Amino acid sequence: MKFGINILNFGPGANPESLERWARFAENAGYHFVMISDHVAITPEVQALYPVPFYDPFILLGWLAAITKKVELGTTVTILPNRHPLQTARIVENLAQLSGGRFILGVGIGWAKQEFEALGVPFDKRGVLTNEYLEAIITYRANEVATYKGQFVSFSNIHTAPRSLRPHPPIWVGGATEAAMRRVLRYGDGWHPLRIRVDWLKNEGIPRLQKIAESEGKPLPSLCPRIKLRLTDDPLPDDKRLAGEGTIDQVRSDLEELAALGAKYVLFDTYAGKPESTINPENDWAMLSLLAEQALDLERQTLR
Secondary structure (H helix, E strand, O other): OEEEEEEOOEOOOOOHHHHHHHHHHHHHOOOOEEEEOOOOOOOHHHHHHOOOOEOOHHHHHHHHHHHOOOOEEEEOOEEHHHOOHHHHHHHHHHHHHHOOOOEEEEEEOOOOHHHHHHHOOOHHHHHHHHHHHHHHHHHHHHOOEEEEEOOOOEEEEEEOOOOOOOOOOOEEEEOOOHHHHHHHHHHOOEEEOEOOOHHHHHHHHHHHHHHHHHHHOOOOOEEOOEEEOEEOOOOOOOOOOOOOEEOHHHHHHHHHHHHHOOEOEEEEEOOOOOHHHHOOOHHHHHHHHHHHHHHHHHHHHHHO
8 A cells, every 4th residue: 555645735824835844744754645635716615614825736736746756646636627627637747747657636526516606617517527527638638639529528639748658647536426436437547535434435335336346347446545544542432433533553453454455545634624733733744654654564564
């Protein structure tokens, strides 16, 4: 498994200095990848959860590509319907090339209705828009001159250079609904469920994905979850906690179970919904440093 950090690109503590420190911390601590969240329009409902300043993920990742050398860089997740797919495809291909092939495109359909209204994007069609935009992006990156005709977007004879290094950036699809599972099987390389329970993943999520894969005639994608990281001194009830919550032993057990389930990447999300915590990230870094030691030990065991 590869382990990564969700860099907090929003809140009162977000600024160029802190964002650079987050990236350097991740690389120096031995993490394999960093990812960044996305919103285009910071409407009141977005501001209530993820307040400004909110740095654009693609611009920030381009900047971090020059600062870092080894970590992979990605979005968790870009809200695909809120940008034209030609714009997204071009940005992704550029970032993948400029980073030396280190880019991962994580995508989702979005949840903030006010944001869709501000951008003039129909909220109730965000699922079908995401599917079509993924088709358009895949067409774009597969051709030197791309043509695509869909219900919502069409283009012809679009030159796509500069293009990314092969293989193309992997596409991770977020979400745990049946529609999201069909989406990852049809268009994605990795399934990126967010803040899950290990028992749900083992007993419901993966079996459901396997059943849909059989009906679609598709191979299973890589498992690449994002888990909430919250370390506690005392154990939490196993039937109530999310993966990544509890004592270090409980979290270690979660990681071992995820490895047994075939997870290829695991992203740690330290944000607990308190914007003021972004001002002093030292507590987050202390947790992540401790987890880095556990992750490296788990890697060594896996390689034996």
